[in-house]
Amino acid sequence: MKLSGTALVILGMLGRRPRSGYDIKQAVDASTRFFWAASYGQLYPELRRLEGAGLVTSEAAPTGGRQRKVHRLTDAGRSALLQWLGAPGGSIELRDELLLKLFFADLAPQTAPVALEALRRHHEQALRHLETIHSERGIPSDAFPVRVLDLGIGHHRAWVRQIELLAEQLGIDAADENEES
Amino acid sequence: MKLSGTALVILGMLGRRPRSGYDIKQAVDASTRFFWAASYGQLYPELRRLEGAGLVTSEAAPTGGRQRKVHRLTDAGRSALLQWLGAPGGSIELRDELLLKLFFADLAPQTAPVALEALRRHHEQALRHLETIHSERGIPSDAFPVRVLDLGIGHHRAWVRQIELLAEQLGIDAADENEES
DNA sequence: CCTTCCATGTAACCGGTTACATGATTGC
């Protein structure tokens, strides 16, 4: 069977340990969000579909009188997960509006610094965020999530470096107004 | 009015010079594709919508008996383009399935090299492609499209570097089997 | 002649986001 993007992250998260839909969302937001997001609007229906397909089970596990369902992988679910992990390939897609603005910046040169600034801000914020997570982790540093976190940090660092270089070349003094509003 | 992603790239490309839908697609595939794609299925309907909204005009310009429409920006279209370019912000979205696999690789450690190899291949191929474009350009190197091209090259270079480092740390000898099938 | 390229378009499908609706629990 074909698995949607949301299905993949569900399977992966449940592969780590059983969780509720809410927990999955939390985990995604705290880790894969920057390269793989998921919304409730996809999450819950997808959990149902996976259950229907026999890849996950759900079990009521209320907290007091508060409704709660814990999902876990079935054998079929785990095997689907492993099959995906072992399969070669996988798509990488990027959609970067700021880069597009920069690409067209010669149509209105005065707007270039704006786009470049926005780009720098974006990557700097993301970088800071990931570094915070990194410093707060209690996980062994050889685990793959941490490796991926490091890749993310390196990625944003590289962009910040490049952007600053370009800003210099263009003679923009991005006078570092990094204060909160 | 609100502009879709496809509308933005249309406006930008027409901002450079009048073109047919086909020409826009060619230009996108040759330049922004890696961070901003567009398909015919969106392009043609979107051109119509923009025409309906008075942002572009279309004019028949057949090549011999072969049907062809050249589109150009109206004043309203150009002002919409400039407004977008000048506006702050813009979203950056990434969806990287290979990174997701790597993230979950501790669930099946033997699959890690596969994902890592795929990741390296992806960035190396993209890098080579962009470098080819770069070496073939006849454009002045201070133009923004070239700047963006350079950013793309730097981006993929940084990834290749990181991936090779990680492969080394994991003790994978990605024995460089870069031959075609 | 036949393939490749130029050129325009549509219909079906899909995956995802946003906004909304509901309600219990916890902690100030």
Added chain:
DNA sequence: GCAATCATGTAACCGGTTACATGGAAGG
């Protein structure tokens, strides 16, 4: 008592991809 958080879900909308359909022109 009130706000924040836990928790589940749905409906409307949207933007995009894929596959299909059609046909003329150019070049080997």
